[in-house]
Amino acid sequence: xxxxxxxxxxxxxxxxxxxxxxxxxxxxxxxxxxxxxxxxxxxxxxxxxxxxxxxxxxxxxxxxxxxxxxxxxxxxxxxxxxxxxxxxxxxxxxxxxxxxxxxxxxxxxxxxxxxxxxxxxxxxxxxxxxxxxxxxxxxxxxxxxxxxxxxxxxxxxxxxxxxxxxxxxxxxxxxxxxx
Amino acid sequence: xxxxxxxxxxxxxxxxxxxxxxxxxxxxxxxxxxxxxxxxxxxxxxxxxxxxxxxxxxxxxxxxxxxxxxxxxxxxxxxxxxxxxxxxxxxxxxxxxxxxxxxxxxxxxxxxxxxxxxxxxxxxxxxxxxxxxxxxxxxxxxxxxxxxxxxxxxxxxxxxxxxxxxxxxxxxxxxxxxxxxxxxxxxxxxxxxxxxxxxxxxxxxxxxxxxxxxxxxxxxxxxxxxxxxxxxxxxxxxxxxxxxxxxxxxxxxxxxxxxxxxxxxxxxxxxxxxxxxxxxxxxxxxxxxxxxxxxxxxxxxxxxxxxxxxxxxxxxxxxxxxxxxxxxxxxxxxxxxxxxxxxxxxxxxxxxxxxxxxxx
Numbered sequence: 001x002x003x004x005x006x007x008x009x010x011x012x013x014x015x016x017x018x019x020x021x022x023x024x025x026x027x028x029x030x031x032x033x034x035x036x037x038x039x040x041x042x043x044x045x046x047x048x049x050x051x052x053x054x055x056x057x058x059x060x061x062x063x064x065x066x067x068x069x070x071x072x073x074x075x076x077x078x079x080x081x082x083x084x085x086x087x088x089x090x091x092x093x094x095x096x097x098x099x100x101x102x103x104x105x106x107x108x109x110x111x112x113x114x115x116x117x118x119x120x121x122x123x124x125x126x127x128x129x130x131x132x133x134x135x136x137x138x139x140x141x142x143x144x145x146x147x148x149x150x151x152x153x154x155x156x157x158x159x160x161x162x163x164x165x166x167x168x169x170x171x172x173x174x175x176x177x178x179x
Numbered sequence: 180x181x182x183x184x185x186x187x188x189x190x191x192x193x194x195x196x197x198x199x200x201x202x203x204x205x206x207x208x209x210x211x212x213x214x215x216x217x218x219x220x221x222x223x224x225x226x227x228x229x230x231x232x233x234x235x236x237x238x239x240x241x242x243x244x245x246x247x248x249x250x251x252x253x254x255x256x257x258x259x260x261x262x263x264x265x266x267x268x269x270x271x272x273x274x275x276x277x278x279x280x281x282x283x284x285x286x287x288x289x290x291x292x293x294x295x296x297x298x299x300x301x302x303x304x305x306x307x308x309x310x311x312x313x314x315x316x317x318x319x320x321x322x323x324x325x326x327x328x329x330x331x332x333x334x335x336x337x338x339x340x341x342x343x344x345x346x347x348x349x350x351x352x353x354x355x356x357x358x359x360x361x362x363x364x365x366x367x368x369x370x371x372x373x374x375x376x377x378x379x380x381x382x383x384x385x386x387x388x389x390x391x392x393x394x395x396x397x398x399x400x401x402x403x404x405x406x407x408x409x410x411x412x413x414x415x416x417x418x419x420x421x422x423x424x425x426x427x428x429x430x431x432x433x434x435x436x437x438x439x440x441x442x443x444x445x446x447x448x449x450x451x452x453x454x455x456x457x458x459x460x461x462x463x464x465x466x467x468x469x470x471x472x473x474x475x476x477x478x479x480x481x482x483x484x485x486x487x488x489x490x491x492x493x494x495x496x497x498x499x500x501x502x503x504x505x506x507x508x509x510x511x512x513x514x515x516x517x518x519x520x521x522x523x524x525x526x527x528x529x530x531x532x533x534x535x536x537x538x539x
Contacts, residue, residue, distance in 0.1 A: 030369075030370060031369050031370055032369060033367070033369045033411055034369075035369060036368075036369025036370065036371070036372035036373065036411070037369070037372055037411070037414055037415065037418060037465060039372060039373040040372040040373040040375070040376040040415060040418045040419070040422075041418055041421075041422075041469070042373065043373050043376055043377050043380070043422070044376075044380070044421070044422035044425050044426050058260070058299065061264065062346060062347070062381075065347070129227075129231045129235075131201070131225075132201060132223075132225065132228045132231045132232055132235075133231060133232075133235045135199070135200055135201065136232060136235060136236070139200070144196070144200065145243065147200070148200055148232055149232065149233075149236055149243065149247055151200075151202060151221060151222075151223060151229070151232075152223075152228070152229040152230075152232035152233050152236075152269075153229070153233070153247075153251065153254075153265060153266060153269040154262060154265050154266075155221075155222055155223055155228075155229045155265070156220055156221075156222050156261075156265075157220060157221070157259075157261060157262055157265065158207075158209065158218045158219070158220055158221075158259075159204055159218070159219040159220060159221040160218070160219075161259065161262060162221050165250075165254060165262075168250060168253070168254075169246065169247065169250040172246040172249050172250050173242065173243060173246040175246075
């Protein structure tokens with residue numbers, strides 16, 4: 001089976017999208033104690049904020065997590081065990097919709113889910129294991145397998161981005177040292 | 180299941196081969212410099228599929244797993260935030276499977292990066308590990324961050340620890356986070372002061388959603404401020420206190436109010452800590468003018484919302500009562516100045532109270 005099963009998935013040498021975030025705050029350089037305290041003061045003055053370009057997104061996600069966490073508590077989900085996972089923060093072993101994906105997608109938290117949901121989910125999960133694993137096993141195409149791994153990591157992302165990322169992974173897999 | 184082969188494969192429709200791997204496309208849009216742009220996002224039909232595949236690949240396909248680590252490490256440089264968030268989450272998940280290998284191949288290179296956006300991914304991935312149900316697994320993330328906090332010769336690793344403590348890990352283990360932030364601050368490395376202050380501020384703000392966190396942060400700041408007056412940790416604690424005094428607001432009963440005032444109104448313990456820290460901040464040249472400006476803001480709020488009068492008056496009264504002569508004189512003079520300049524009626528009320536009680 002060749003790697004040409006889908007033209008979108010063929011590995012490419014260049015990857016123009018893979019560039020660092022803009023306005024990156026660079027290396028930590030030495031400063032005096034006075035300068036350090038001054039810079040600490042500045043962070044509380046909005047117009048002089050020293051946050052880098054990535055902060056708004058990260059802060060938004062963090063705040064979203066906090067809001068959902070509070071909502072989960074209000075619904076009587078005692079200190080839900082939380083973890084960050086595909087596309088955001090999840091609450092595990094709880095009765096949140098969609099198994100509690102808290103960040104990355106806007107989802108509804110409801111208290112009307114019972115333990116049955118968790119049990120169902122577990123049953124489905126084990127079935128899914130076998131099914132999706134055999135899909136991966138039976139696929140002998142590196143491009144397709146790379147795509148599946150890329151999608152496992154980037155589930156819910158722009159299709160083009162996933163394709164590009166999978167091509168990059170394919171390139172790495174095909175390097176002699178990877179085999 | 181088999182994919183179409185060779186020549187025929189090129190002709191395979193996208194929807195068809197996506198179906199073969201139980202994935203599908205959905206409409207979405209992204210914001211670009213030229214406006215809202217329609218895009219297709221791709222998802223597995225089963226939401227558990229990503230984790231199943233990651234686990235399967237990790238445990239059964241060594242070459243793919245090793246290549247995936249290099250790939251994920253490089254993806255940390257990607258510009259798109261959604262991508263980087265997912266990449267960090269994936270790395271965290273893999274670290275749950277095998278911490279040592281992921282630490283060597285991804286976490287350390289990320290944490291040592293000279294780009295903060297990449298370092299933040301290490302912090303995020305470690306949060307995934309720290310939130311794991313298995314205590315032994317979670318402990319690895321906490322141990323490594325604790326270790327990094329004490330490294331004098333690696334500012335990058337320390338910075339990553341600060342980012343972790345000011346985020347998800349700080350929420351879960353606030354006392355440990357604040358203790359390690361203190362260790363970093365005590366090192367006297369001024370490069371970290373602003374980041375430590377930001378981390379403390381993040382944790383304090385999270386107190387609106389996480390019960391008890393406000394008091395934990397105030398308790399830590401109080402302890403930090405009890406270090407020698409000339410130490411950086413003392414000064415930093417009072418700067419951070421001013422920061423939350425200045426910035427942190429909470430909406431209660433449809434009234435936006437300073438969080439510290441609201442807290443002091445709620446509990447005596449909080450009021451004591453606020454009074455203590457305010458007194459210390461008034462006594463430090465670095466923060467004096469800053470907190471005086473905020474005190475005036477509080478008094479002016481009382482002019483609008485008399486409900487806060489008792490709390491503000493009690494705090495000022497406590498500081499005055501506990502203060503030495505010069506501290507008393509300072510408060511008295513400022514209240515008098517604000518009264519004469521008609522900046523706040525509440526200032527004159529409190530001034531009257533002090534005059535009456537202390538026979539000034």
